Structures are given as C-alpha cells and as structure tokens.
Amino acid sequence: MNLVVANWKMHKTRSEVEAFVRDFASRAERIENVEIAIAPAFPFLGAAGDARGRWSVAAQDCGAERAGAFTGEVSAEMIASEGARYVILGHSERRRLFRENVETLSRKLARAREAGLIPIFCVGESEEEKSAGRTAAVLDEQIRSLDGDAPEAELVLAYEPVWAIGTGRNANPEEICGGARHIVERLSNRPLLRVLYGGSVTPDNADELIAQRAIAGFLVGGASLSPESFEKICRSAASAAA
Ligand code: PGA
Numbered sequence: 001m002n003l004v005v006a007n008w009k010m011h012k013t014r015s016e017v018e019a020f021v022r023d024f025a026s027r028a029e030r031i032e033n034v035e036i037a038i039a040p041a042f043p044f045l046g047a048a049g050d051a052r053g054r055w056s057v058a059a060q061d062c063g064a065e066r067a068g069a070f071t072g073e074v075s076a077e078m079i080a081s082e083g084a085r086y087v088i089l090g091h092s093e094r095r096r097l098f099r100e101n102v103e104t105l106s107r108k109l110a111r112a113r114e115a116g117l118i119p120i121f122c123v124g125e126s127e128e129e130k131s132a133g134r135t136a137a138v139l140d141e142q143i144r145s146l147d148g149d150a151p152e153a154e155l156v157l158a159y160e161p162v163w164a165i166g167t168g169r170n171a172n173p174e175e176i177c178g179g180a181r182h183i184v185e186r187l188s189n190r191p192l193l194r195v196l197y198g199g200s201v202t203p204d205n206a207d208e209l210i211a212q213r214a215i216a217g218f219l220v221g222g223a224s225l226s227p228e229s230f231e232k233i234c235r236s237a238a239s240a241a242a
Helices: 014-029 076-081 094-099 102-114 127-131 135-145 173-186 206-208 225-242
Strands: 003-007 035-039 056-059 086-089 118-123 155-159 193-198 217-220
Touching: 003 155, 003 193, 014 225, 035 086, 076 102, 076 118, 086 102, 086 217, 102 118, 102 135, 118 135, 127 135, 135 173, 135 206, 155 173, 173 193, 173 206, 206 217, 206 225
Parallel strands: 003 035, 003 217, 035 056, 056 086, 086 118, 118 155, 155 193, 193 217
Antiparallel strands: none
16 A cells, blocks of 8 residues: 655644644545555654554654663664654755764664654655766665664665655656666565655646656655645545546
C-alpha cells in the first residue's frame, strides 16, 4: 500500500492542529487503500493522532542520544511513548540548517530503531550537485547512514531533490524515476523498503507523479497544511494503488 506523509514543519499551534484533526477525520473515513501519517511539531504528537487509527503519527526528527543532559532535545523513546509510529530523519532542512551529517544521522537512526520507530529517511541532491552530474554520488553518500541498520527492518526512504522542496518546481518523471531507481538498486537487500517522492507535491500534480511506478507515495510539505488539499493527494496515491 502506498504511504502519504504530511510534514507540517514548524507550522500549526495546538488549536490549528485540533481543527485539522477534526476536519480531516471525516475525510479520512472515505479514503481507502492508502496509508496516511501526519508529522506535527513535537508538542502535538499526541494531539495529531487518531484514536481510530485512520492515520498514524510521525515525528520530524529525534535526538541522537538516548537520554541525559541534552537541553532542548527530544529522544526517540519519548516520541514512541507519545504513540508515534514513524520518525522523519535527515530532512534537507535539518541537514542544511542544523548541519546534520552522515554520522549524526546514523546515530539518530539507531535511536529510532531502539525505540521501535520506523524511519522515514530523506535523501536528495541540491541544484548544484544535480548540474554537476553528482546526483547518484550524493545519494550514495547520504545512504551511508544506513550502513549499520538491519536490512530486514522496515524502512521508508523519501527522495526529495533539494531544488524541488517548497519551490513549486517538482522533479519531472524521469528525474524521479532516476533517483528512486538508484535508491532501490542501492538498497536491493532490503525487502521492506518503500521509496516516497517529496518536493512541491500538490493536488494538481499528484496523479501524474504517482503514476511513476518507482515511487510508493509522497512526503508532502506545504500542500499538507490544508485538510482539503492533503485529502486530494491521499486520494491520488490511493487510486494509483487500486
Ligand atoms: P514541499 O515540502 O511539499 O513544501 O515542497 C516537502 C518537504 O520538505 O518534505
């Protein structure tokens, strides 16, 4: 089944989270054949959940350490204890703005596994790397964080070309297939791998994007903030699976 993940980034206060959940609950009732996850900011991991299990919750990051004197950090175990199923790791904003590297991310990945969370591990090349023909090399380097991860464990990989995130310039089908196929080949030892695409996914382009057989769903930023547009994207991913 395809998976669609809403990445809310640093958006929505408690009342806004609650309003989304109220509205989306009746919409989710009518969506079948697709798995849905919502990634709110840390304080709302509980509030963004659905008691009836129509969607699950993802955190947007987790600490690299288990516990201790790390002011401001949130551990994978804390996230799991709030009922989350997934954790997004290595989003390009974290890599770029918070300097997360291969080493930090492999530690975060290990913490996520210890806590029983399924990682949604993000990879993607920048505009400069793409024009220099380095896409495959960059993806390989980022995927190195998974070296110590058990290959039989369930894993979600989100291919998000950096130049396509929040820019309205989504990758064309060949670019998506190229990146996604490279990842699938590189991780061919992983039976439980799903590759998502992320970067300016909207209700208008979701049908065309999901038609690319190389991907098994979306990681959606801006267009996931409204229940209506997120519902449409979930439906596109669902119909492709049917
Ligand atoms: P976007 O963000 O859909 O707003 O481009 C995607 C992401 O950053 O995960």
